[in-house]
Amino acid sequence: MNHFEEYCTAFVQSVGSKEGAVSPAVINSASFAYGTPEIAEGIFDGSVKKPLYSRMGNPTTAKLESIMAEMDGGIGAVATSSGMGATTLAVMSLLACGDEIISVGGLFGGTYALFSETLTRFGIKTHFFDVDAFEAIENAINNDTKIIFLESVGNPNMRLPDIKKIAEIANAHGVVLMVDNTITPMSVLPLKLGADIVVYSTTKIISGNASALGGCVVFRAINDGEDKFKTPRYNFLTKFIKGAGKMALIPNAKKRAMRDFGMSANANASYLTMLGLETLPLRMDRILNSVEILAKELDKNGLIINHPCLPQHPHHERYLSDFKNGCGTLLTIDMQTKEKAFLFLNRTKLATLTANIGDSRTLALHMASTIYRDFNQDEKEFLGITEGLIRVSVGLENPKDIIEDFLMSAK
Numbered sequence: 001m002n003h004f005e006e007y008c009t010a011f012v013q014s015v016g017s018k019e020g021a022v023s024p025a026v027i028n029s030a031s032f033a034y035g036t037p038e039i040a041e042g043i044f045d046g047s048v049k050k051p052l053y054s055r056m057g058n059p060t061t062a063k064l065e066s067i068m069a070e071m072d073g074g075i076g077a078v079a080t081s082s083g084m085g086a087t088t089l090a091v092m093s094l095l096a097c098g099d100e101i102i103s104v105g106g107l108f109g110g111t112y113a114l115f116s117e118t119l120t121r122f123g124i125k126t127h128f129f130d131v132d133a134f135e136a137i138e139n140a141i142n143n144d145t146k147i148i149f150l151e152s153v154g155n156p157n158m159r160l161p162d163i164k165k166i167a168e169i170a171n172a173h174g175v176v177l178m179v180d181n182t183i184t185p186m187s188v189l190p191l192k193l194g195a196d197i198v199v200y201s202t203t204k205i206i207s208g209n210a211s212a213l214g215g216c217v218v219f220r221a222i223n224d225g226e227d228k229f230k231t232p233r234y235n236f237l238t239k240f241i242k243g244a245g246k247m248a249l250i251p252n253a254k255k256r257a258m259r260d261f262g263m264s265a266n267a268n269a270s271y272l273t274m275l276g277l278e279t280l281p282l283r284m285d286r287i288l289n290s291v292e293i294l295a296k297e298l299d300k301n302g303l304i305i306n307h308p309c310l311p312q313h314p315h316h317e318r319y320l321s322d323f324k325n326g327c328g329t330l331l332t333i334d335m336q337t338k339e340k341a342f343l344f345l346n347r348t349k350l351a352t353l354t355a356n357i358g359d360s361r362t363l364a365l366h367m368a369s370t371i372y373r374d375f376n377q378d379e380k381e382f383l384g385i386t387e388g389l390i391r392v393s394v395g396l397e398n399p400k401d402i403i404e405d406f407l408m409s410a411k
């Protein structure tokens, strides 16, 4: 039985059209003609829903956005040029100089650099915590805290957060919870667990074949009654709530970030991403099965494997209770030394060595010498990067072939 039956129906039905071109139309125009000055005025004041200019929105991309919003149960979404574009759009739409972020869990390298380096240059401070440091997370919240940021699965430390509990902390203090759900689309539904904003790199499992760089941010609706977005902490939203009501987070993101930073998605990437969505549930389902088979078999053969399906993993219980639909395509192998890791990567005939994840093919990479090469020892320790660590993203191959190749490569 497929974990994701309902998405199989939803995705193929909403990507294809019942009339005219079945495959989504790629609208490759950077600009759009308005026809009359009255319509131009209406488009700019928001009363006429037509394309303004491709930096602010594109019809092909709009179709992708509506499917992504539906996947997560959001009110709307904004697609971006990359996953980092999505995170940048989402955070910059809520932050100003002097604000603070609380970052929870093992973090994607680019996001870690954005928070620890780049945003620091603009007077924005980030506090980093482990997923289980609930008390410290709560104690770190103050009047300047605008965002609690969380990754659904620690990449590559494979630690699993208690998203519900962290959402309860965020909600009790009226702070936004933003979840990077790149690794677990459909498996984890952050908005249903109490998060406010979800960010994706669609480059990974959503596209699935290294064909398109892209990202997407999904927003929840603003509530009719009380809402954390109506409190003084987010007072810059007042004018958008007045203008757009429950949709307010969309114009806020477009006008406070997209318009000026320009991390807009392009129509070709949006098209390819939709083709990926059509088969996402099938690919995800197969890979989730393969990951467990592979983790258990390699563990049985004496390799040091990090995946929460293994009973020795500190979050094994949480995996069984909160991650019934899997935790993505990753596992790590600790070969203990750089030399042994390199030997493995030179021997494997099956794995493709690249920094990507979530591909149709099995991918592998030595972490300390590549993505994390510029990080100091303390940072590497916090992020779980050891000298012999290889990250593996399992692909669609026959799991027997992957096991055979990996056991041969690890000899």
Ligand SMILES: *Cc1c(COP(=O)(O)O)cnc(C)c1O
Residues within 6 Å of the ligand: 082, 083, 084, 085, 108, 110, 111, 151, 155, 180, 182, 183, 200, 201, 202, 203, 204, 213, 214, 215, 357
């Ligand atoms: C890859 C990745 C990103 C960044 O996405 P790009 O599309 O490469 O910009 C962000 N978060 C996670 C978890 C990722 O794996």
